[in-house]
Amino acid sequence: MNAVLLSADLPYWAISLLRVLGGLVAVLLPAGTVVYLFLFKMLSFMQSRLGPMEAGPYGSMQLFAEVGKWLQKEDIVPASAQPEARIFKMAPLIVLASTFLLVVVVPFGPDAWFTNFETGIFYALAVSSVSVLGILIAGWSSANKYSLLGGLRAAGQLVAYELPMVLAVIGVVIQAGTMNLQEIVVAQNAGSMFGWDGLGNPYVLTQFVAFLIFMISVQAELSQTPFDMPIAESELVSGYMTEYSGFRFLIFFIGEFATAGVFAMIASVLFLGGWGVPFSWFGWTTIDSIDNWMNVAGPLILFAKMMALVFFIMWIRFSSPRLREDQLQRFAWKVLIPISLVNIMLTAVLKVAF
Amino acid sequence: MAKPKVPGMFKGLGVTFATLLATAKNGADTVQYPHEKETPPIRARGVIALHEGNCTSCMLCVRSCPDWCIYIEGHKELAPPRRAGGAARKVNKLDRFDIDYALCMYCGICVEVCPFDALFWSPEYEYSETRIADLLHDKSKLGEWMQTVPEAPELEAGAEKKGKK
Amino acid sequence: MTMLGDRQQLAYIAAQAADARVNVELETEGMTLNIGPQHPATHGTLRIIARLDGEQVVWAEPSAGYMHRGYEKLTEVRTFPQVTALVNRIDWLGSFANEVPFILAAEKLMGVEAPSRAQHIRTILFELSRIANVSLFLGDLGVQLGAITPVFFAFRDREYVLNLIEAATGGRFHPNFDRIGGLKDDLPAGFIDETRVVMKKLRTFCDQIEDLLFGNEIFQARTRGIGVIPKDVALSYGLSGANLRASGVDWDLRRDQDIPMAWNKTEFKVITHPDGDSFARCWVRLQEVRESTKIVDQLLDTIPAGPVMAKVPKIIKVPEGEAWVSTENPLGEMGYYVVSQGDQGPFRVKIRSASFNNISIVPWLLKGVYVPDIITILASLYFILGDIDR
Numbered sequence: 041m042n043a044v045l046l047s048a049d050l051p052y053w054a055i056s057l058l059r060v061l062g063g064l065v066a067v068l069l070p071a072g073t074v075v076y077l078f079l080f081k082m083l084s085f086m087q088s089r090l091g092p093m094e095a096g097p098y099g100s101m102q103l104f105a106e107v108g109k110w111l112q113k114e115d116i117v118p119a120s121a122q123p124e125a126r127i128f129k130m131a132p133l134i135v136l137a138s139t140f141l142l143v144v145v146v147p148f149g150p151d152a153w154f155t156n157f158e159t160g161i162f163y164a165l166a167v168s169s170v171s172v173l174g175i176l177i178a179g180w181s182s183a184n185k186y187s188l189l190g191g192l193r194a195a196g197q198l199v200a201y202e203l204p205m206v207l208a209v210i211g212v213v214i215q216a217g218t219m220n221l222q223e224i225v226v227a228q229n230a231g232s233m234f235g236w237d238g239l240g241n242p243y244v245l246t247q248f249v250a251f252l253i254f255m256i257s258v259q260a261e262l263s264q265t266p267f268d269m270p271i272a273e274s275e276l277v278s279g280y281m282t283e284y285s286g287f288r289f290l291i292f293f294i295g296e297f298a299t300a301g302v303f304a305m306i307a308s309v310l311f312l313g314g315w316g317v318p319f320s321w322f323g324w325t326t327i328d329s330i331d332n333w334m335n336v337a338g339p340l341i342l343f344a345k346m347m348a349l350v351f352f353i354m355w356i357r358f359s360s361p362r363l364r365e366d367q368l369q370r371f372a373w374k375v376l377i378p379i380s381l382v383n384i385m386l387t388a389v390l391k392v393a394f
Numbered sequence: 395m396a397k398p399k400v401p402g403m404f405k406g407l408g409v410t411f412a413t414l415l416a417t418a419k420n421g422a423d424t425v426q427y428p429h430e431k432e433t434p435p436i437r438a439r440g441v442i443a444l445h446e447g448n449c450t451s452c453m454l455c456v457r458s459c460p461d462w463c464i465y466i467e468g469h470k471e472l473a474p475p476r477r478a479g480g481a482a483r484k485v486n487k488l489d490r491f492d493i494d495y496a497l498c499m500y501c502g503i504c505v506e507v508c509p510f511d512a513l514f515w516s517p518e519y520e521y522s523e524t525r526i527a528d529l530l531h532d533k534s535k536l537g538e539w540m541q542t543v544p545e546a547p548e549l550e551a552g553a554e555k556k557g558k559k
Numbered sequence: 560m561t562m563l564g565d566r567q568q569l570a571y572i573a574a575q576a577a578d579a580r581v582n583v584e585l586e587t588e589g590m591t592l593n594i595g596p597q598h599p600a601t602h603g604t605l606r607i608i609a610r611l612d613g614e615q616v617v618w619a620e621p622s623a624g625y626m627h628r629g630y631e632k633l634t635e636v637r638t639f640p641q642v643t644a645l646v647n648r649i650d651w652l653g654s655f656a657n658e659v660p661f662i663l664a665a666e667k668l669m670g671v672e673a674p675s676r677a678q679h680i681r682t683i684l685f686e687l688s689r690i691a692n693v694s695l696f697l698g699d700l701g702v703q704l705g706a707i708t709p710v711f712f713a714f715r716d717r718e719y720v721l722n723l724i725e726a727a728t729g730g731r732f733h734p735n736f737d738r739i740g741g742l743k744d745d746l747p748a749g750f751i752d753e754t755r756v757v758m759k760k761l762r763t764f765c766d767q768i769e770d771l772l773f774g775n776e777i778f779q780a781r782t783r784g785i786g787v788i789p790k791d792v793a794l795s796y797g798l799s800g801a802n803l804r805a806s807g808v809d810w811d812l813r814r815d816q817d818i819p820m821a822w823n824k825t826e827f828k829v830i831t832h833p834d835g836d837s838f839a840r841c842w843v844r845l846q847e848v849r850e851s852t853k854i855v856d857q858l859l860d861t862i863p864a865g866p867v868m869a870k871v872p873k874i875i876k877v878p879e880g881e882a883w884v885s886t887e888n889p890l891g892e893m894g895y896y897v898v899s900q901g902d903q904g905p906f907r908v909k910i911r912s913a914s915f916n917n918i919s920i921v922p923w924l925l926k927g928v929y930v931p932d933i934i935t936i937l938a939s940l941y942f943i944l945g946d947i948d949r
Contacts, residue, residue: 460645
């Protein structure tokens with residue numbers, strides 16, 4: 041089981057280059073697909089219109105047109121933001137960097153991964169919070185009251201929802217007995233439910249509560265609609281993004297949807313069996329016995345699962361109004377966190393019992 | 395807020411999903427404008443067309459226009475007599491009839507006030523310009539629009555027929 | 560605090576003292592937030608100056624006039640037909656409804672009354688413009704609260720209504736269809752059947768909005784108990800329309816006054832709600848759209864035959880006198896006080912537009928609310944800038 045995609049014969053720089061390219065693909069491809077498929081098309085269809093139709097067949101090239109438009113625009117730094125121009129310019133990059141750091145630990149196939157951390161999920165949850173920094177910086181350095189309010193709201197919200205997310209993940213970690221994302225995938229697909237292994241043991245069934253909490257937290261973490269007060273077009277006029285234009289806005293935009301994609305990937309790794317199919321279908325038992333073609337099929341399977349999850353994220357985003365800041369906090373602290381704590385307790389008890 | 399949240403939210407999700415399916419099945423409610431066009435109703439006030447022969451440059455429309463967007467200049471001319479041997483007629487010859495569509499607010503008072511049926515509404519709407527000054531249209535352009543003027547529509551049952559256009 | 564018992568009062572004082580101590584320690588600076596003139600929540604160019612403490616409003620004041628177009632002054636130098644074209648533009652979403660009270664006032668001065676067919680058609684178009692206006696409110700409400708889909712439904716279904724108005728009057732937004740003594744023209748053939756179909760669609764739209772927004776628990780959490788206007792306050796600030804009815808005042812000029820319109824020939828419920836909060840205001844409007852579709856349906860059945868124009872001279876000179884007519888417009892009570900001195904145009908017109916009075920309650924209402932609730936409250940008060948600034 042050493043027939044890896046990245047053959048060991050390649051020099052270090054080539055492997056690094058491949059990884060960087062792979063990372064770009066892993067971040068930008070889901071982001072582009074999510075934007076086109078959901079933001080342009082699904083949203084339009086839900087509002088009984090067709091969405092972009094002019095650029096390319098069915099408007100499929102629209103995103104490139106938009107990117108081209110944004111790149112042409114002037115990179116404006118407002119006069120009152122001039123004293124802090126450097127960090128004003130840096131903020132979107134921090135947000136996007138967090139997305140790239142996040143995708144590093146996602147396994148795409150038995151051997152297709154960027155790094156295989158032992159504490160992968162711990163790392164993922166840690167770096168996902170880096171984007172808060174970027175948003176806070178953006179909101180503050182814009183020197184705009186609306187942006188400031190947006191940034192502060194974002195910080196409060198993201199910190200509040202980090203906690204239920206972590207607690208929801210703990211249930212999975214207890215059940216899998218590992219924090220390595222690759223091993224969590226294997227544990228789900230090699231597992232069995234009551235002796236029947238036709239479906240493996242996807243944790244969405246056993247950890248359904250944790251799955252719900254995780255998805256709600258993801259919704260909040262991405263500031264999608266029921267929880268989109270940091271952006272809140274109608275009150276804060278896009279909050280921390282107000283003063284950005286041109287490619288810096290583009291980076292925020294990519295960051296938003298790429299993070300949606302990456303979080304959906306992590307959720308599908310944690311709860312839906314990630315890149316794998318139930319191992320019993322092909323008679324595999326361990327990760328070493330998996331056929332090589334899974335390295336190609338795995339990413340596609342993961343991509344499909346990610347799309348299914350993003351569909352739900354976006355569906356909710358398109359059909360519900362937004363909560364108020366204090367209601368959101370109350371919901372996190374009084375509902376989600378107690379439930380997830382109970383969930384952890386039950387999981388631990390059951391884990392010991394079985 | 396926690397428990398009873400589910401039903402109401404799911405109803406909303408159902409509405410959007412049903413619309414998604416309906417759009418996929420029956421097509422959208424929107425119109426892909428440059429490729430397909432809706433026909434405006436007959437009475438639609440799209441643009442004012444001028445029947446130049448009817449205009450006597452009486453200036454009624456100019457005076458009744460709320461924002462003074464009609465410009466008329468004319469002079470008197472002698473026309474050949476109607477019958478042989480008669481006296482030459484004095485007619486008002488129209489030199490200039492301009493409507494500034496950048497100012498016009500499409501109220502239709504000029505069309506209504508015209509005593510000689512020289513002005514008509516046409517549903518034509520595709521005459522946008524890139525420069526605002528180009529929206530000042532002269533009488534030849536206004537005359538071209540005469541071809542797009544439709545017949546007045548049939549009236550609803552119970553209406554009293556009137557003689558006027 | 561007089562109602563509190565001794566122990567409670569002591570506890571209250573202690574709590575206040577503790578609060579004061581905290582405030583001294585963590586002294587925060589207030590912030591003045593300008594909401595508008597360019598802000599998506601103000602539907603135009605209304606400016607709301609809000610003094611914030613954190614996210615809480617300490618003091619707020621609306622500053623209107625950024626879009627003042629001087630209509631009251633303009634009417635003095637325009638003839639009556641021209642004024643009709645102008646008043647279309649006051650509340651631009653329900654513009655036919657703006658013409659009606661003005662024309663009625665002029666007719667009152669002239670001593671003419673429109674034929675009953677004209678009255679019927681006027682009422683139908685009036686209700687259609689109410690539907691067009693309020694259905695857009697229902698969609699816009701969603702946008703203000705962060706739901707993006709309802710507004711597209713609203714635009715879709717308002718389009719059907721606007722098509723009807725355009726087919727009948729020739730103008731989608733600015734019909735300019737009323738004349739002193741009746742209407743410019745009769746309805747085109749097919750209008751009645753088409754309207755029946757559209758009214759069905761509108762009722763479906765109301766159901767959709769109810770499922771999408773009003774049933775949603777997040778929407779209820781955002782609007783219930785927010786921006787409560789008690790009955791007496793609503794009356795004393797001169798609120799009208801749905802804002803007043805949502806505070807439990809059973810007041811509707813369509814039913815309560817005798818004007819030459821066809822409402823008294825129909826049966827409809829005046830919707831009221833006892834709560835007076837944002838939810839009540841939105842709910843009352845939603846139900847009013849339903850009620851309006853029913854009014855239109857009834858009027859379509861009973862539309863009499865006959866002329867649509869009374870005998871009036873071609874050049875209208877309104878005799879000397881003063882008249883006040885107000886009607887229940889989509890936004891509330893809209894009235895015109897027309898003074899004529901026997902000329903072709905009015906001598907002076909005082910326009911009482913509903914939104915101007917409705918937003919006068921904003922300083923009272925916004926005190927102590929959070930920034931997101933400003934938007935909810937403004938959205939639920941439902942003003943149109945043209946109606947405020949005229």
